[in-house]
Amino acid sequence: MKHKYIYLLALPSVIYFLVFKYAPMWGILLAFQDYSPFKGFLASEWVGFKHFETLFTHDMFWVLLRNTLGINLVNLIFFFPLPIVLALMLNEIKIEPVKRVIQSIVYLPHFLSMVIIVGFTYFFLSTDIGLVNKGLTAMGIEPVSFLTNPNYFWGLLTMQSIWKEVGWGTIIFLAAIAGVDQQLYEAAIVDGAGRFRRVWHITLPAIRSTIVxxxxxxxxxxxDVGFEQVLLMLNPLVLPVGEVFDTYVYKQGILSGQTSYSIAVGLFKSIVGLVLVMLANRLAKKFGEEGLY
Structure with a gap:
């Protein structure tokens, strides 16, 4: 009762997780049924691991796995470090009005719908109305099929994610940097450390746990791949490198009505994600970090 107001403050979040995260988990059981909306949840036939066997033996399974992991790996390599770099750069700006203006500019794309982002992409890169190809044509260069060439697809998704989210991703890192003891910087300046050395030996070690x-x-x-982003960018020519588990679940579950099969695919994704978190956490602890738990 002493902390009742703190519990009250946390109550909306608790209710959110109970209603939208824990309550729907009963639906996992549908992955082991041939669910029929006419028979209902209790009367539908139990089929065990049939849907998982279908998924693992399907010709598309390895294509989906490759595309999903490939897109995320490219995103992890090229996108994840950028908010850290941007946060370090913003932290070095000492003129507060300028710093706030730049922060507002880089935060703004986060609030734009992915439909708008994809619309910008088509406006700049399409072969018929794209500004880039119009410029290439004006210089006597053949237009480039950016949107229909499979070799560019993963890169385009990563570039969209960077432009939209890199500014928003700096918020947590800026908060972590703000907690660094300023006396460390003062001592480093007295010892003759330059700006780069202060960042390398003080700032980065101080926010290392946050980064991990x-x-x-x-x-x-x-x-998990941004479903809306991939779905809007997909076309028949890039389908071999663009079809991922999220779009596959949408096509099988919503368009084809295979509810139980799509839930089985979603459950497989969740289990793999849980395993990856546990492995990453264990690896982080081996390197001396605290980890998540």
Missing amino acids: ILLIMRVGHMM
């Missing part, structure tokens, strides 16, 4: 925790959480989402 966010990296572990990011690894846990290696099986």
Whole structure:
């Protein structure tokens, strides 16, 4: 009762997780049924691991796994370090009004719908109305099929994610940097350390635990790709490198009505994500970090 107001403050979050995260978990059982909306949840036939066997023996399984992990791996390599770099750069700006203006500019794309981001991509890169190809044509260069060439697809998704989220991703790192003891910087300046050495020997070690925790959480989402983004960017020519588990579940579960099969695919994704988090956490602890638990 002494901390009742603190519990009250946490209550909305608790209710959210109970209603939207824990309550729907009963639906996992449908992955082991041939669910029929006419028979209902209790009367539908139990089929065990039939849907998982279908998934693992399907010709598309390895394609889906390759595309999902490949897109996320490219995103992890090229996107994850950028918010850290940007946060370090923003922290070095000492003129507060300038710093706030730059922060507002880089945060803004986060609030744009992915539909708008994809619309910008088509406006700049399509072969018929794209500004880039119009410029190439004006210089006597053949237009490039950016949107229909499979070799560019993963890169385009990563570039969209970087432009949209890199600014927003700096918030946590800036908060961590703000907690660094300023006396460390003052002592380093007295010892003759330059700006780069202060960043390398003070700032980065101070926020290392934050970086590790966010990296572990990011690894846990290696099986999740932005469904809306991929669906909007897909076309028949890039389908071999663009079809991922999220779009496959949408096509099988929503368009084809295979509810139980799509739930089995989703459950497989969740299990793999859990395993990846546990492995990443154990690896982090072996390197002397605290990890998530």
